[in-house]
Amino acid sequence: MAETIIIALVKIALVIGGLMTAAAYFVLLERRMAAWIQDRRGPNRVGIPLTRIRLFGLGQPIADGVKFIFKEEFTPAHVDKLLYFLGPVVIFVAAIAAFAVIPFGSTLPDLGIEGLRGPIHLLVAPGVDVGLLYVFAVNSLAVYGLILGSWASNDKYSFFGGIRSGAQLISYEIPLGLGILGVVFVAGSLQLETIIGQQARTGVWNVFVQPLGFVVFLVAAFAEAARLPFDLPEAEQELVGGYHTEYSGIKLMMYLVAEFLHMITASFLIVILFFGGWHLWGLTGAGDEVTWPIAVLRVAVLLAKVTLVVLFFMLARWSWPRFRFDQLMDMAWKVMVPMGLVNLFVVAVWIEYGTRLVEALGLHGGIVMAAVGWAVLVATWLALTWAAPAVADNRPRLGPPYAQEEFEERPTP
C-alpha cells in the first residue's frame, strides 16, 4: 500500500516536473521557430548566468520563469477577487490532471523492490477504465478557468475572449469526441494503453485506416488547444490579450503554461490514438513483456512522436491565418460534425460487416481497410467542398441572411 502511494507520488512529481520543463522549453522552441520562419534570430542569448556560455538561449525559459514568479502580483481593484484567483488555478489544475491517464511509454520491467511485484506502468493512474473519457471530462473543466477568469476580470476584452473561448471549446468537443469514437470502436476500450496495444499488435496505425477521423480529431484538437488558426479567444489584434488581459505574474504564467499543456495533451492524444503510441515497426516490439532497452526505446519513440506533432502545431501557427468567428462555428457544426459522423458510420459498418467480408475473401484486412478509409476521406472532402464552398471562402460577407431580415417591419403578434 505504502509503496504504491510512494510510486504514485514519484510518478506525479516526475510528470509535473517534466511537463513544466517541457512547456517552458516548448515556449522557447516556438519562439525560435517563429524567428526561423520570419527570418530573424529569436532568443539565443540567455545561457548559464554569470558566465559567457550561451547554450543557444537555453537559459531563457528559466529566466522567464523566475521573472514570472517574482513579478508583482497586481490585482486590479474592480475584479471579483475570488474568481479572479480561481480562474488560472482551475485551468492549470485541469491541464495537469489530464495527464493522470496518459501513458508515457509502455511499462518498466520489475524493479526487484520488495512489495513491488510486476511491471510498473508508465502512467500515473493505471487501469482506469474510462481513461479517454476522463481526459475529456477534465478538459471540459478547463473551460471554467477561461470564462471565470474572463468574467472576474470585469473587462470587456477579457469577457469577449472568455465568451469566445467558451463557445469554441464547447462546440469543438463534439467533433473531438466523434473523431475518437472510430478508434474506440476498433480498439474496443477507452483505456489509452489498450488502444496503443491494439495498434501495436496489428501493426496498423489508426491514421492509416481512419484518415477521416484523424482529420476531424486534428482540427478539433487545434481548436481545443486554441492554437492559431483557432486562437480566437486571445486574438491580440482584436482583444488585446483575450481572457488574460488583466492577468500578470504567476497567474498569467499559469494560463500560458496551461495553454501549452493543452497542446501537449493534444499531441499525446494524437500520437496515442492515431500514430501507434510507442509503437514503431521493427523497433519496439508489440508484446507486453518488456526488457529495459525496449522500455526505454518505447518511451523515446513516444516522446519523439509527440515532439514532432508539437512541431507541427508550431508550424501550423505561422502557416494559416486566423478564422473568423462565424467561420469557426460553421466549421464545427457544418463540416466537422458531419465528417465525424461519416467516419463513425463507416467504421461501424466495417466492424459489423467488413472484417467478415475481408476474411471470407482472404484479403489483408489492414490494406483493404486503409483503402476504404482513404476513399471515404477523399469522397467526404469532395462532397464538402461541393456542398459548402462558403466554408473555404474567406471573403467578407454581409452576414447571415436573417441579419437583413432584422430590418423588416414585422407585425407585432
Next chain:
Amino acid sequence: MIEHELNLLTNFLVVGALLFGIGLIGFLTRRNMIIMFLSAEMMLQGVSVSLVAWGRYFNDLDGQILVIFIIAVAACEAALALALILMLFQRRGNLDIALWHDLRESNLPPYVDHELPEIPPYQSGPWPTLTPAGRRPDLPQQETDYRSHV
C-alpha cells in the same frame, strides 16, 4: 458484508434526499430563472445518486442506465430551457420569473415587490487621472497613499 452494503445504501440515499430537498427549496424560492433551472438539475442529481445506490445494492445495471437517460434528458431540457430563457430575457431584459405571470386571473393585480433589499453600493476603486504633460500630477491623498512611491 451485507451490513456494509446496507450502510452504503443508507448513506447514499440520505445524501440523495438532501440534494433533492435542497434543490426543491432552491426551485421554490429563487426567482432567477437560471438558478431555478440549476435547482431542478440538482433534484435530478439527488435522484441519480439514489438510483446508482440502489443499482449497486441489487447488482443491477439498470440503475446506472436510468441515470444515463436522466443525463440525456437533462441535456435536452438544458437546450430547450436555454433557448426559452434566452427568449424571455430578450423580451423583458430580466431573468425574474415573477415578471411572467400573465396567465393569472384577469382581475388579479400583478405581483409587485413591496420591499426591495438594500444593495451594497458598488465599490469603485481609485482610477488614475492623467495630467497634461509637463506638470506635476496633482493626485488626491487617497491615491497617493495607494500608489507606492518609488
Next chain:
Amino acid sequence: MNHPQWILVAATLLGAVAMWLLLPRVRDRGWPLGIVLGAIGLGLLASQMPRIGHWTTDSVFLVLAAVTVVAAVATVTFRNPVYSAIWFGLSLLGTAGLFLVQGAAFLAVATVIVYAGAILVTFLFLLMLADPQGRAYYDRIGWETSLSAFAGAVIVGILSMTTISVLTNPSDQLAAAAATDQQRAEGVLGEYPIAGLGSALFGTHLIAVEVAGALLLAALVGAAAIVAHGRVKPPPEIPEKGDPAAARQTGQEAAGDGEPASPTRTHAAAEHRR
C-alpha cells in the same frame, strides 16, 4: 418514537431554520447563525447515519458528501448567480465523486462532461451576459422562503427518517434481495464495467436509446427554432446598474402592455431603407 428519531426531527427543524436564515430575503441578517444551525443540523443527521466500514472509505464518503451538500446549499443561497453556478459545479464534482465511490466511473465522467462541461457552462454564459454585475434585485428576494424551506426540510427529514429506520432494520425480503459481493464483482463492480453498461444499454434498452436519440434531435431542432424564430424585438434598455426599481419598472411595463411597437426601431428601419 424513539430517541434517534427525535434527533432527526431536531435536525430537520434546524435545517429548516438554517435554510430560512440563509436564503435571500429582504433583510438578510442572520446568515452566520444560519451557517451554524445548518452545520449542527447536518452534524446531527450525520451522527444518526450508520458508518460504512473502514475509516478511509468513511472519510472519503463524508468529505465528498459534505462537499456536495454544502455546495448545494451554497448554490441555492448565494445572492450572486454566477457564484451559485460555480457552487453548483462544485456540487456536481462532488456528485461525480460519490458516483466513483459507488463504482460508477462512467456516470461520474459523464456527469462531469455533460453537466459541468456543457450544460452549466452555457448557463454560466447566459448568467454572465444577462447580469454582468450579479447585483439584480430579484436575486436578493426569495419567494416564500419560510414555507418553502420548511417544506423542503420536512421532505428531507421524512425521507431520511424512513430510509434510516427501514434500512437499519431491513426486512428479510430487502436483505435477501441484496446481491452478494461475488455477484457484484461480476456485475456492477466488474473488471470492465463500462463494457457491461454498454451491452446492457444497447441490448436490453436499445429502444430507449433510440427514443432518447430522437428526443435529443427534437430538442436540438426545437432550441434552434425557438432561438431563430422567437426573436420578436431587441431587449429593452438594460436598467441602470444598482437600480432595481428601474429594472422592475421596465419589466412591469413590458408585462403590462404586451409587445409595444418600438417607435425608434421603426424609425431606424425606415432610415435604413432610405
Next chain:
Amino acid sequence: MFSIPTLLVLVPALPLAATLATAALGKKVLREQSHWPAVAGIGLSFLAALLLLFQVRAAVAQADAGPVRIGYEEVVRLWTWANVEGAGGMEPGSPGPSPPRQIALMDFAVEVALRADPLTAVMLVTVTFVSFLVAVYSIGYMHEDPGYWRFFAYIALFVFSMTMLVSVSNFLMLYIFWEAVGLCSYLLIGFWYQKPEAAAAGKKAFLVNRIGDFGFALGVFLIWTTYGTLNFHDTIHDTGLTTMGVLGQSRLAEPGLFVAGGIATAICLLLLLGACGKSAQFPLHVWLPDAMEGPTPVSALIHAATMVTAGIYMIARCAPLFHASGDAFQAVALIGGFTALLASAIAVTQTDLKRILAYSTISQLGYMFLGLGAGTLPGITAGMFHLFTHAFFKALLFLGAGSVMHAMGGVIDIRRFGGLRHRMPTTHWTFLIGCLALAAFPGFSGFFSKDEILVALHENSLDGPSPALYHILYLAASATAFLTAFYTFRAFILTFYGPERIPHEAGDHAHESPNSMTLPLVILAIFSAFVGAWFFFTHGFSEFLAHTPSLAYPAMHTEEAAHAPSVHAGVMVASALVAVAGIGLAWLLYLRWPKTVDRLTAAMDAVGLYRLSFGKFYIDQAYHVLVVRPLAGLAWASYWFDRYVVDGLVDLIGLAPRGAGAVLRSLQSGMVQFYALAMVLGVLVLIVALLV
C-alpha cells in the same frame, strides 16, 4: 297515352312544376309575366283532371260489366316513403275478428300512392277548374301588385297541395297535405303581410286550424293502433297475401271487419274535429270570416273549391268509419245544422259584402255537413253534390264581389255604395245568377243540390235511427234556406239597386272590370245556372259517386236508397217556397220599404237580437274570455314561476360556484413558483397522510 296513372300523376305535378318555376324565376325573370306558369300549369292540370274524369267514367262502366267489386278504384303506387317493419303495437285487428288474410299488419309502410275513383275524380275536376278560373281572374285583379310572382307561386302550390290531398291514398299523406293546405292558406291570407290585419288573420287561420289538425292527428294515430295500417287501399304482396287497407275493397266487402263501438266513435269524433277546423264549422269557424283580409281571389279559392272542402271530402271518404260507429253521423249532422243556422243568422245583419259571403260559406258548409250527417248514400252524395255546385256559385259570388271591390277602390261596405247595375252590367248579371243559385231559387244549381240534402234529411226524419233529431234538423235547414235567400238578396239589392252611390275612394275606377276578370264570371255563371239541373235530371252525379268504394259500401245501400235519389215533390215545393219567400222579403224590405228596415232593426235591437247577430253572437269575444285570457294568465303565471322560482333556484346554484370561484381565483396568481409550492405541499400532505 293518357292512361289513368299518367293523368293522376300529371294533375298535381303540373301545379308543382309551376310553383317551382315561378318561385325560381318569378322575381328576376318573369316579373310581370309571372302568371303564365301558374295559369298554364293549373289549366293543363284541369284538362288532365277532366280527361281523368272521363277515363274513370269509362272504367266505372267497364267495372260494372266485369266481376263484382266494391266500387271502382285504381291505386298508383309511386314509391314507399317509409317502411318500418314490425312497428305496430297491437295484434292485427284485435278489437274485431282477425281474418287469416291479414298479414304484415305490423309494418309501418307509408306508400306514396295516388288513387283514382269517382270521388277523387270529381274533386279534382272541381278544384282544378275553379282554381284555373281564379288564377285567370287574378291576372287582372293582382295586376301591379309588388308580390305578383309570389302570389302565383302560392296559388300553384295551393292547387298542388289540394290535388294531392284529394288523390292520396294514405291517412298519413292525407295529413301531410292537409297541413300543406293549411300552410298555403296561411301564406295567402297573410299575403299582404305589411297589413297588420292580414297578418293577424293569417295567424288566426293557422292557429284555429291547428286545433282541428291536432284532433285529426290523434285520429290518425288511433286509426293506426286500431287497424294497423294507414293505407286506404289493399296491398297485395308478392306472396299473394293481402294487407287490408282501412278503406280497402276487401274490408268493405265484409262490414264486420270495421271496428265498432267506443274506439270507432272516438276515431270519428277526432276526424270530425279535424274536419270542423278545416271546413270552418262551429266552434272552429271563426277563422274563415277573418280570412277575408287576403286578396279576394284567395277568398274565392279558399271558400269555393279548395281548403274548406277538404273536411267534407275527408268525411265522405271515411264514411264507412262513421257508419261503423253509428252515432258519429248524428254528431256531424248536429254540428252542420247548428253551424248553418248560426252562420246564416249572423250573415243577415252584416254590412261587409265579403263577410256576408263568408258567413254564407260557413252556412253552406253546414248544409253539406247536414247532408253528410244524414249518413245515407243519398245524403252523402247530396252533400258532395252541394259541394260541387257551391264551388261554382260561391266562386262566382266571390269573384263578383271582388269585381265590385275592384271598381269601388277597395271599399266593400254595402252601406257605402249602391245602384251599380248600370255601371257594372256583367258583374250585375253574373252576380244575380250566383245569388239565385245560392238562394236556391228553383231551376238554379243551388236549388237542386240543397233540395237533395233536404230530401235526405226528410227521409231520415221519417225512418232512421233518430227521427226526432233529423226532423228538427230538417226544420233548421229550412229556416236556414229562408235566411240564406234573405241575406243573399239583401246584399245583392243593396249593392246593385237603389240610388247610385259611389264612394270617393273609387275615383275613376267605378266601371266594369277587365275581361280577364269578367270572363271567369261569365263562365262560372253559366255553370252555376245549369250544372245543377243537368246532373239532377240525368242523375249522373249520384250514380257516378256511388261507385266510389267508400260509398259503395254495402251497408249504405239500404233497400230504398239503392236507386237514384227520389224527387220528393213535397220537400221540393217547400224549399222553393221558402227561397222565394226569402227573396221576396228582401225585395220588399230593401227596395220597397226601406224605412221598415230601420224600424225592424230597432225592434229587433230592443230584444237584443240584432246586436247579437251583428256581433256574430260574440263567439270571438267568448273565445277571448274563455280561452285566450286564461291561457295568457297561465302563461304569465308560468313566466313568473320560471323567472323567479326556477331561475332563482338556478341562479342560486350558480352563485355557489361563483362564490367559491371568487375565493379560489386568488390562487390563480400565474406565479410558477406558487404552483410548484402548492404541488410540494400537496405531496407533503399525502406523505404525512400515508405515514400517519
